[in-house]
Amino acid sequence: xxxxxxxxxxTLTLASCNQYQNWFFEKELQLNNVHAIGITTVNNQIWLSDxxxxxxxxxxxxxELINEIKNFERPMHISAFEGNLxxxxxxxxxxxxxxxxxxxxxxxxxxxxxxxxxxxxxKEIAIADFYNHRILYKSKxxxxxxxxxxxxxxxxxxxxxxxxxxxxxxxxxxxxxxxQVFSKTGKHLQTIxxxxxxxxxxxxxxxxxxxxxxxxxxxxxxxxxxxxxxLQTLEENIEKPTDILVIKNQLWxxxxxxSSISLYKR
Amino acid sequence: MKHLLTLCMVVLVSFTMLSQKEYDHFQIQVDxxxxxxxxYGLEKKFKEFKxxxxxxxxxxxxxxxxxxxxxxxxxxxxxxxxxxxxxxxPKIAKITRFDGFEETFTASExxxxxSNKNMRTIIVQGNCEMCKARIExxxxxxxxxxxxxxxxxxxxxxxTGNKSVSQKEVAQQIANAGHDNELxxxxxxxxxxxxxxxxxxx
Numbered sequence: 001x002x003x004x005x006x007x008x009x010x011t012l013t014l015a016s017c018n019q020y021q022n023w024f025f026e027k028e029l030q031l032n033n034v035h036a037i038g039i040t041t042v043n044n045q046i047w048l049s050d051x052x053x054x055x056x057x058x059x060x061x062x063x064e065l066i067n068e069i070k071n072f073e074r075p076m077h078i079s080a081f082e083g084n085l086x087x088x089x090x091x092x093x094x095x096x097x098x099x100x101x102x103x104x105x106x107x108x109x110x111x112x113x114x115x116x117x118x119x120x121x122x123k124e125i126a127i128a129d130f131y132n133h134r135i136l137y138k139s140k141x142x143x144x145x146x147x148x149x150x151x152x153x154x155x156x157x158x159x160x161x162x163x164x165x166x167x168x169x170x171x172x173x174x175x176x177x178x179x180q181v182f183s184k185t186g187k188h189l190q191t192i193x194x195x196x197x198x199x200x201x202x203x204x205x206x207x208x209x210x211x212x213x214x215x216x217x218x219x220x221x222x223x224x225x226x227x228x229x230x231l232q233t234l235e236e237n238i239e240k241p242t243d244i245l246v247i248k249n250q251l252w253x254x255x256x257x258x259s260s261i262s263l264y265k266r
Numbered sequence: 267m268k269h270l271l272t273l274c275m276v277v278l279v280s281f282t283m284l285s286q287k288e289y290d291h292f293q294i295q296v297d298x299x300x301x302x303x304x305x306y307g308l309e310k311k312f313k314e315f316k317x318x319x320x321x322x323x324x325x326x327x328x329x330x331x332x333x334x335x336x337x338x339x340x341x342x343x344x345x346x347x348x349x350x351x352x353x354x355x356p357k358i359a360k361i362t363r364f365d366g367f368e369e370t371f372t373a374s375e376x377x378x379x380x381s382n383k384n385m386r387t388i389i390v391q392g393n394c395e396m397c398k399a400r401i402e403x404x405x406x407x408x409x410x411x412x413x414x415x416x417x418x419x420x421x422x423x424x425x426t427g428n429k430s431v432s433q434k435e436v437a438q439q440i441a442n443a444g445h446d447n448e449l450x451x452x453x454x455x456x457x458x459x460x461x462x463x464x465x466x467x468x
Contacts, residue, residue, distance in 0.1 A: 035325075037302060051302050052325065074306045090306050091313075114310060116303065130303065130462075131310075151468070158462040160303065174303070175465040199393055200301065200463055216301065217394055217463070242302070256302060257326075 023223070023251050023264040025236040029063030031261065036254040037242045038077035038117070038203075042085055043100070046247065048254070049075035049087065056087065056098070063261060069102060077117035077128070077161045077203060077243060088115035088127065095127065110136060110143055117172070117203075121164035124184070128159040128171065135162055135171055139184060146186040151176050154188035161243070163206045170211065172204045179204055179213055192228035203243035203254075214241035214253070221253055237262045288364035289319065289333040292345060297355040297373075297399030299328040301463040304354075304396065308461075311352040315340065328357070336364040342371055353444070353461040355399035374406050388437060390416060390423045391446040391466045400464070404443035405436055423447075 034057055036048040045058045045066070051074050058067040073091030080086065085098040086107070095107035095118055109127065117128035127136045133149035133156045146169070147156045161172035168189065169182045177198040181190040192211060193201060199217035206212075210231070213222045221234040221241055240257035251264040299305050305325045312318055312332065319333040334340050342361055349356040359371040390401055398416050401423060405414035410428030417423075425436060437449035444456045446468070457468070 035302070051306065052323070074302075074309075090303075091309065114307070131307075157465055158303065175462045177467065202303075240301075257300075 020225075020231045021266045022232055023234060023266055025234075026250070026263045026265040028237050028255075029059075029261040029263065031059070031063055031259045032065060033259055034059075034065070035256050035259055036261070037256060038075070038079075039243050039245045039252060039254055040078050040080040040085070041245070041247060042080040042083060046252075047078060047080070047085060049078045051075060051090070051256075054091075056085065069098065072096065076115065079117075079119045081120035086118045086120055086125075088118045090114045090116055090130065110145075112136075116159065117161035119163045121166075124164050126162040126164050126169055128162045130158050130160065133158060135159060135169065135182070137164075137169060137184070137186065144186055146182055147171075147180075153180070153191055154182075156180075160201075161203045163204055165206055170204055170206050172201045172213070174200050174202050174216075177201055179211065190228065192224060193222065196222055196230065198222070203241065205244045205246070207246065212244045212246075212251075214244055216240055216242065216256075221251075234264060288336045290336045290340065290364055291362040292332050292334060292340070293358075293360045293362075294330045294345065294349060294356055295358040296328040296330055296349060297357040297403070298395030298397070299323075299325055299330075299354070300395045301325075304461040304463050308349075308352055308354055311348065315348075342369050346371060353400075353459055353464065354396065355403050357399075373403065384429065385424050385426050386433060386436075388423050388425075388433060388440075389421050389448040390440055391421060392416065392418070392464065393466045394418065394463050396461060397445065397464045397466070400443050401440055401445055404439045404445075408436065408439055411436070 034050045035052040037051040038049040040047050047056055047058050049056055054072050055068050055070045057065055060066055073089045076088045076090050078087050083100045087096040089096055093112045095109055097105045097107055112129050113131035115127050116130040119126050125138045129136055135146040137144050137146055156173050157175040159171050160174040163170045171180045173180050178194045179192040179201055183189055198215045201213050202216040203214040211224045215222055219238050221244055223232045224230050238253055239255045241253050242256045243254045245252045253262040305323050309321055309323055317335050321332045323330050346356050357373050361369040392401055401416045402414045405411055405425050408431055410431045412427045414425040437447050440447050441450040441452045444452050444460045446452050
């Protein structure tokens with residue numbers, strides 16, 4: 001009897017550990033005319049790409065502007081690696097690298113047409129090449145091309161964001177209204193969200209166990225597990241979201257149109 | 267020596283005057299512009315006109331402004347054509363030439379109120395405010411149509427006008443603009459030319 005109770009308790013504890021904890025709206029940070037498209041952190045500083053303002057800005061946890069760097073052309077989904085900021089310049093067809101010293105250099109890439117997202121993981125880099133409907137992925141100094149224009153699995157309709165994880169590459173296949181997952185050899189593995197009625201999957205954020213998707217036209221953020229099972233849909237105080245990030249147990253959601261950030265907590 | 271100096275001055279002034287370009291100012295209001303990817307895409311399309319300067323896009327209002335060298339003689343027709351060709355719907359356009367001369371363009375107005383009398387409906391596929399602008403404009407371009415309103419959520423297009431305009435004629439016009447409807451499917455080529463955010467699920 002004792003053993004049964006103990007076993008039940010252990011099972012219950014394990015089950016509760018695996019249980020998904022919902023996010024709840026906490027507050028909205030108003031930005032001063034920053035229409036942010038991408039968010040990342042470098043050395044505990046939060047950076048946003050302001051597409052309309054052709055600049056990058058860093059803000060504090062109250063949303064106040066700390067620093068700004070100008071002269072980018074339509075910076076989109078930015079990323080950070082080893083203190084550097086990686087900036088896809090949609091209007092200039094280039095990837096800029098901003099060093100901690102604020103010195104700007106360029107990444108050498110195959111010819112791009114409106115890069116909309118970039119991500120670096122260790123020595124691997126992936127770029128969402130918007131008007132070419134493809135992902136460029138670099139590993140061991142060699143670029144490979146993933147995808148082509150189309151709506152079948154493995155094809156893209158204007159990809160806008162990308163993230164590399166230890167084993168896979170996740171792509172926001174924006175105007176096929178879904179997320180696709182690829183192996184690092186470019187093999188299509190999985191399609192997520194095709195049945196969620198998404199209208200423009202513009203931004204993604206992937207953790208060890210969750211996938212966060214911004215549903216731009218429907219003013220929502222959808223959270224799934226990595227198998228694509230929907231866990232939660234966030235709708236409160238979200239308007240035209242473009243990117244999301246978890247920072248210190250808070251979910252930061254960029255509201256492009258409202259020039260604000262919605263913070264959710266658990 | 268004096269002559270030489272004067273000559274140098276004259277050459278310098280002439281060179282400066284020659285190198286100072288005059289610019290025409292262009293203002294275009296695009297209907298339904300709402301997503302940054304499409305707005306910046308429109309800007310990219312216009313960069314095909316080499317020499318574009320002082321580009322400003324306001325996504326909220328759909329206003330798009332830029333300067334362009336006057337000696338290239340960019341016409342209103344070329345501007346409207348470029349906007350249409352890129353899949354966007356021009357609402358108002360104004361060119362202020364370098365000498366102050368103004369040219370304007372205004373798209374045909376949609377009647378403010380739609381009456382139930384003689385109202386007909388058709389289901390039309392589309393996603394966003396840009397789709398709305400394009401669908402309504404395509405219907406309004408048919409002679410005899412008085413008003414056209416498309417609802418983004420229900421996908422229902424309501425229109426009024428002369429009964430001699432058939433439902434099929436309206437459906438064909440909408441399909442020509444890139445939007446599948448309950449009667450006619452748009453060709454793949456026209457569909458592919460729609461701006462990214464207008465790519466409804468086929």
